[in-house]
Amino acid sequence: MRRMNKKFVTALALTAAMSVSMVSGAFAAAGHANVAAVGTASSNSFYGVSYQSSYSLGQTHSQIAVLKNNLRAWRAYGSNESLFTGVAPITSTNGTFDQATKDNLIVFQRNKGLTADGIYGAASRNAMHGAIGSSPRGYVRIKNTTHYTNYNDTATGLSNDGTYKLDHSFVTASTKTTLDQIAASFYGTYAKKLEINDASLIDGADTPEHSSHQDGKSVDIRNYGMTAAQEKKLLEIAVANPNVSQVLFYTKHGLTSSKIVVRSDHADHFHLSTVN
Numbered sequence: 001m002r003r004m005n006k007k008f009v010t011a012l013a014l015t016a017a018m019s020v021s022m023v024s025g026a027f028a029a030a031g032h033a034n035v036a037a038v039g040t041a042s043s044n045s046f047y048g049v050s051y052q053s054s055y056s057l058g059q060t061h062s063q064i065a066v067l068k069n070n071l072r073a074w075r076a077y078g079s080n081e082s083l084f085t086g087v088a089p090i091t092s093t094n095g096t097f098d099q100a101t102k103d104n105l106i107v108f109q110r111n112k113g114l115t116a117d118g119i120y121g122a123a124s125r126n127a128m129h130g131a132i133g134s135s136p137r138g139y140v141r142i143k144n145t146t147h148y149t150n151y152n153d154t155a156t157g158l159s160n161d162g163t164y165k166l167d168h169s170f171v172t173a174s175t176k177t178t179l180d181q182i183a184a185s186f187y188g189t190y191a192k193k194l195e196i197n198d199a200s201l202i203d204g205a206d207t208p209e210h211s212s213h214q215d216g217k218s219v220d221i222r223n224y225g226m227t228a229a230q231e232k233k234l235l236e237i238a239v240a241n242p243n244v245s246q247v248l249f250y251t252k253h254g255l256t257s258s259k260i261v262v263r264s265d266h267a268d269h270f271h272l273s274t275v276n
């Protein structure tokens with residue numbers, strides 16, 4: 001019942017946000033903030049919206065107008081214009097995916113190392129979140145570093161989230177710092193990158209599959225391919241960090257820290273919570 005109430009409140013808040021955005025000209029799409037939103041039947045039903053799973057040449061949709069705005073903003077950013085030699089700018093602001101939209105999107109996709117097919121889907125959305133996403137809560141996006149990979153951006157991560165196609169990659173600035181510290185320490189011992197999975201959505205919206213991750217202070221770290229010794233080491237590093245408040249995992253591996261909470265449903269990831 002609690003869940004139903006929460007969903008209802010989210011939908012109401014969203015409707016209010018959307019009517020405001022129409023007046024101000026800003027965009028606020030569930031789980032996407034200022035970035036063009038993608039969705040599935042499941043996520044659309046949850047948020048009461050009608051996003052497509054992808055957008056391509058010839059289609060018309062309100063989110064295509066957002067995409068065109070995003071692409072124009074990215075092209076104008078820094079020295080990005082130099083990447084667009086011979087590519088006509090997007091001049092229209094309507095919701096039709098025209099040739100200029102496709103050509104500009106291809107430049108963006110190529111720059112981000114994505115399949116440059118001119119079709120905007122979840123992978124392009126994640127990259128756009130990383131490039132120009134503006135979190136209304138001040139969250140920052142987890143990007144790949146030399147010490148960890150954002151699993152949400154991998155082919156496997158993207159296909160595993162086929163049901164909802166959301167981008168769970170946002171955390172508070174201090175959680176990001178904590179993550180950087182933990183990953184650097186772990187890498188220093190094992191020269192192995194951590195795989196960071198579900199954090200929060202850009203706007204901290206409730207999610208259908210992961211409602212405990214809304215505050216930007218929760219991160220899942222996959223233990224796929226880790227030895228027991230590596231799992232134990234990561235637990236040791238995490239609980240020694242003063243900003244870590246709790247780690248949910250299926251075993252303590254003999255450690256005594258009260259920060260570790262044994263949870264049998266956390267056999268495939270560490271759920272890390274931070275104070276700030």
Ligand SMILES: [Zn+2]
Pocket residue numbers: 198213218219220270271272
């Ligand atoms: Zn979790």
